[in-house]
Amino acid sequence: MTPISLAVSPVAWWQPAVDLAIALVLSAAIGLEREIRQKSAGLRTHTLVGFGAALFMLVSKYGFSDILGDSVVLDPSRVAAQIVSGIGFIGGGLIFVRRDAVKGLTTAAAVWLTAGVGMAAGAGLWLLAVVATVGNFVVMLGLTSLAARLPRSKHAQSRLRLSYSDGRGVLRQALAECTSRRFAVDELSLDQPGQSRDTGTVTVTLLIHGPGSIGDLTSRLAEMEGVLTVSCADADTEHI
Template sequence: MGLALQLGEPTGQGWTQILELAIALVLSAAIGLERELRNKSAGLRTHTLIGFASALMMLVSKYGFTDVLGDHVVLDPSRVAAQIVSGIGFIGAGLIFVRRDAVRGLTTAAAVWVTTAVGMAAGAGLPVLAGAATIGYFIVVFAFPWLTSWLPDGRQLSRFVQVTYEDGRGLLREIVSTCTKRGWTVVELTTRRVEPAPVDALVDSGGDGGPRHAPGVRPVSVMLELRGSIDHEELISDLNNLYGVLSVAASDLGPDPDS
C-alpha cells in the first residue's frame, strides 16, 4: 500500500477486489436468469450488468481516489454509493408501464433495485450480505406467490366484455343494468356499428325457441370495461339470455401476478 501511494496510484486493485466483482457477477446473473426465464423486459444481461457495474462503482468509491488523498483533501466514499441508488431509479422507471390502469413491470423494477443492492454489497466487501439478499430475493419470488394464493383475493379485477346486440331495442341500458346488478362497476363503454352478416332465415335464440334476430337487423357492438372482484361467468350467462343479444365475449386484464 505504501509503495502504491508513493507511485501515485490508487490502491484496491488486487485479487480481493476481483473476487468481489466475481461475486457480484454471479449473484446478479442468478437474479437475471430468473427474470429471463419468466420472459420479463429486463433479463439475464440487464441484471448482470447492473449488479456488476454497481460493484465496480462501489470499488471505485472506496479506492479510486486514494492517490489524491493528503492533508488538505477529505473524501466521502459514500457519495458514489448514494448516486448509484439515485441513478438506478431511471432504469427502474423505464420498466414500469400502465395499460388501462393496470400497472406492469413493478416486480422487475424491484428486482433491478435488489440486483443493484447485491452488487453494491459485494463491492463493499460484504459477500455474506450479498448472498443472503440473493437468497431472500428467491424466497420472495418463488414462495410468496404460493403464500398469496391462499389469501382471500379482494383485488379489483378489470374485465372487458364485448356484447353484440340488435339496435333499436334499448338494450344498452339493460346491458349496463345487468352488469351493475351483478356487482360490477362499469368503468368505460364504447359502441360501434357492426356490418350484419347475410342471413336468409331467422336465427333461433336457443332459449325460448323464438327468433333472436331477423335478416337485415343492424347489430351494434359495445365494449364494456368492468371492475369488480367477483366471478364473471354468471354475468356472461345473464347477458346471453337478454333478448336481442347476439353474442358475448369476455377477456380479463387483472393484476399481473408477477408484474
C-alpha cells in the same frame, strides 16, 4: 479490506475481480427470473445494473488510494449514495401508466434490489449479497402464490375481455349478469371497431369491480349462448 497499494501482495489484486464475479453471478440470477417472465428489464439489464454497481463500489474503495495522504481525505460512501440515486432513473423508466393501471413497479423494485446486491458484493459483503439474492426469490416466487390467496377487496378492479357473436344481444345479457352478481361496470371499450363487420365477432373490454366472485361471473359468461371467449385479469396490479 485495506486499500490496495504497490506494497500489497499480488494475491490481493484478485480480490476486486472476485467481488465483480460474485456480483455478476448474483445479478444474472435475479435477471434470469425476470427474463423468464418476459419483463421489460430482463437478464442483460439486471446483470449490467448489479455488475456496474459493484464496479462503482470498487472504484470508490480502491481507485483513489494513490492520492490519499494527510491533506487528502475521501468518503467512499458518497459513491454508494450516488448509485442509489442513479438507479432511480432506471427504475422510473420501467414504470408506466396505461389507463388506470400502473405497470412495472415490481420489475423496477427488482432492478433497485439488484443494484444493492452489486454494491454489497463490491464492498466485499458476499454473505449479505447472497442472502439478498435468496430473499429476492422468496418474494418473487413464494409471495406470489400467497398474494393470490388473500381476500379480494370489493374496490379492486378487474379487466374482463369478452368476445361474442354480433347481433344476439350478448353484451346486454353480459352487463345484466354483472349487475345481478353485484359488479359495477366502470368502463367499457370496444376492441377493433371494424372487426364485427368483417367477421361477425365483437370483442369488448370491461373494467368492473364489486364484492362478488369474479370466477363465478367468468364461468357464467362463458356458458352464455353466443359467447366465444372470456378472460379476466386484475387491472390494478402487475403480474410479477
